[in-house]
Amino acid sequence: MNTVKDEDDFWYSSERRSFCFENEVMVVTNCKLCANSLSGKYLRIKLQVDQLKKRKYHEIDDTQPDITLRHILLGQSYSLERYKSLARKTALLDAAISNGDGNSILIIILFLIKTLKRSLVQRLLMERPDAINVYIYYLFIRLQTSEITDILTQMKNLHIVIKNTKDPNRLQQKLHNCYKALFTMLPNCKETIFLESYIKLLEWQMAIKQKKNDEELLLNSSILESLHYACKHHCNTPNDFVTISPMMLSRNHNISPRLYEKVTLQVKAACGGWDDIDRLLLTKGILGNTKLQTHLYTEDVLKILYKYNAPHTVLEKYLKFIDNLEKRLELAKKLSCHTIVIDIFVQQGDRAVLMDYKAKLQPQSEDYFYAESALHLPNIKWKN
Secondary structure: OHHHHHHHHHHHOOOOOOOOHHHHHHHHHHHHHHHHHHHHHHHHHHHHHHHHHHHHHHHHHHOOHHHHHHHHHHOOOOOOOOOOOHHHHHHHHHHHHHHOOHHHHHHHHHHHHHHOOHHHHHHHHHOOHHHHHHHHHHHHHOOOHHHHHHHHHHOOOHHHHHHOOOOHHHHHHHHHHHHHHHHOOOOOOHHHHHHHHHHHHHHHHHHHHHHHOOOOOOOOOOHHHHHHHHHHHOOOOOOOOOOOOHHHHHHHOOOOHHHHHHHHHHHHHHOOOHHHHHHHHEEEOOOOOEEEOOOOOHHHHHHHHHHOOOOHHHHHHHHOOOOOHHHHHHHHHHOOOHHHHHHHHHHHOOHHHHHHHHHHOOOOOHHHHHHHHHHOOOOOOOOO
């Protein structure tokens, strides 16, 4: 019995209580508390490490355009704030253009607009047509036409602005604004002269429209169309009547005399105004002889007259002003001016050629009898 009692005393003594089955629950509870405490600290440390990794990753991301653009393309979070220098912003824009994603390009352009001067943004875009196209489409769907006009003007695409502005009053205002903003300080630039002339032409057309409301004259039509209209309806208007006179219109827009005469000749020939054509092209010499005074080549005058079915008498009148006999003969044959052809053969004294030519004419016609009578002229020295 003493042995058993001694063993119990050994196990329950405080000096040797290193393990006790009765205290099992208490020991497990203490272990759980320690584990919970340890896991909480571990989570806090892990979160801090993740945040540091994330911050470091974003720092790397912010300095690499390819990674930033990848985030934009995938719809992930991104930041453009670290792109502060012009070089980095330019590199980011170029990378977006290289990727070819329009959404990325537009995002970068809008970022540049917010962070750079307007003139600097325009300069960057002017050097990159792909970026310009994306931005213009963005403005187009938002109906921001004024800014589109400014961009196209900067790109020297003024013809696109003119073509796409239907209202003449708005077009006139845009042209005036464009002139004041870009061309006032460039008086000798050829584009400045062109723009001034175009504004004057539009004002001339609007003035005519207000006075007559003629549908034949279209607003924003070309200078040649306007000159054609003026020659047709106001050719006899005094030259000091600046609003309508075709002569003053040609002077104000530096139309060459040759072009002015050509348009006037076409208008008069189309209307059958042969007497008006004579007044335009013919003049009296000192000795009373008739002279051709024009800036056009005589051949061009004849082609226009023939095109509009001028009578043979009119064609023959102007054929006589060609000094070169061979050229006159060639043109007379092309224009079927048989009288001139016969006269040249008589002048050359070539009876055989004249007889062959008479055989080709319609028998019993006026030209046939004219050739027959020429063959019997008594004072002609025939060479064959």
